[in-house]
Amino acid sequence: MKSIAKDFSNKDYEKHAALFFTEEGIVVNSHTSSPLLQFGKIVKELGIIINEAYEDGERPFIITCESLLTPDQMMKKGFHIESPKSFLISLQNEKIQQCILRAVHWLTWDSKLQHCSKCGTKIQKVFESTEKKCDSCKHSFYPKLSPAVMVLIQRENEVLLGRSAHFKPGVYSALAGFIDIGETAEQAAHREVKEEVGVEIGELEYFGTQSWPFPDSFMIAFKAQYLRGAIQIDANEIQDAQWFDLNNLPALPSHSSISRKLIESVLLKNKTWTHYE
Ligand SMILES: [Zn+2]
Missing domain, CATH: 3.90.79.10 (Nucleoside Triphosphate Pyrophosphohydrolase)
Structure with a gap:
């Protein structure tokens, strides 16, 4: 898991698959019922404002964002937002299921781990793996299971x-x-x-x-x-x-x-x- 929030200029990113999460849930293409969306195209089409973005090896990017469109406007463009839990419950495709399970687990843990539980220092957003390290005391943290x-x-x-x-x-x-x-x-x-x-x-x-x-x-x-x-x-x-x-x-x-x-x-x-x- 690598934070890429400050580096969208990379042209290779344009066509990469991405999962988009807003406060309300996961963005889904209503026609295909798939949440795997083309990064560059969707950012433009839905007027996406990115909060955080993560690269995750060969898997889709994980994006937390807001959309400039209302739910009605989004629906007219063929997209809607679903809660990840209910989407996963109805999903049959195991490969997509695994990507969403991983993304949701990561985002939930990422949002909770804001400070080092050992020394209280704020944990930086930039990292190269699912390990997060405290800059001050060097203590490591991994997603909880x-x-x-x-x-x-x-x-x-x-x-x-x-x-x-x-x-x-x-x-x-x-x-x-x-x-x-x-x-x-x-x-x-x-x-x-x-x-x-x-x-x-x-x-x-x-x-x-x-x-x-x-x-x-x-x-x-x-x-x-x-x-x-x-x-x-x-x-x-x-x-x-x-x-x-x-x-x-x-x-x-x-x-x-x-x-x-x-x-x-x-x-x-x-x-x-x-x-x-
Ligand atoms: Zn610390």
């Missing part, structure tokens, strides 16, 4: 799903929680399941990971077989949890989420595939 675990518990033809108060109405998902300090991901998985629903699980089967920068979660997903215990909900952690038959599942999280992929992997394995919305 908060690791969390997700567990999908299976019992024959059923899965245990729960819902939090902040989920959309009717949506259930695999159980999840943050890893505590000094804990392994596996220990966290067993502990979270026991705390949230009171059941015990057997050996964990690794499924995959996903970064989710709202604000900085890094999710490690597992599958596990049920061992023993009846569901006893911790109301401080979740609103509800139930066993669901694989042929009769509730509303599930969005297709782009790792929780959805985790649940679908069990559906596929059990050949009970139905298209759930």
Whole structure:
């Protein structure tokens, strides 16, 4: 990640792809539904005033900006602004998804880390990587990741799903929680399941990971077989949890989420595939 805020004279930049972020969200081409826009063209077309600009290797530039156009004027030119979170939820293209995840994580962290937490000196905006260094005490800072675990518990033809108060109405998902300090991901998985629903699980089967920068979660997903215990909900952690038959599942999280992929992997394995919305 390299700050390029003071150097737009470089002609090579003109045709480079860029992601434009305003206070309201990410700028999207309404016709193609893509946020990957041609840097020079869009700056002129939408009357963009650049606040910060970052070069990121072969990836698109990351631009924070304001537009001189109103939302109506922007719409007439074929563009609109969406919240990055809702855009990511509906996005299927994994390559673009990864660019946006990285950009949002970077910008959130960049805006928070204004001063050195060790000596209080203001951190300079110019840097060459995702490392930021305090000019005064030389302490290094890197973007924060908060690791969390997700567990999908299976019992024959059923899965245990729960819902939090902040989920959309009717949506259930695999159980999840943050890893505590000094804990392994596996220990966290067993502990979270026991705390949230009171059941015990057997050996964990690794499924995959996903970064989710709202604000900085890094999710490690597992599958596990049920061992023993009846569901006893911790109301401080979740609103509800139930066993669901694989042929009769509730509303599930969005297709782009790792929780959805985790649940679908069990559906596929059990050949009970139905298209759930
Ligand atoms: Zn310092």
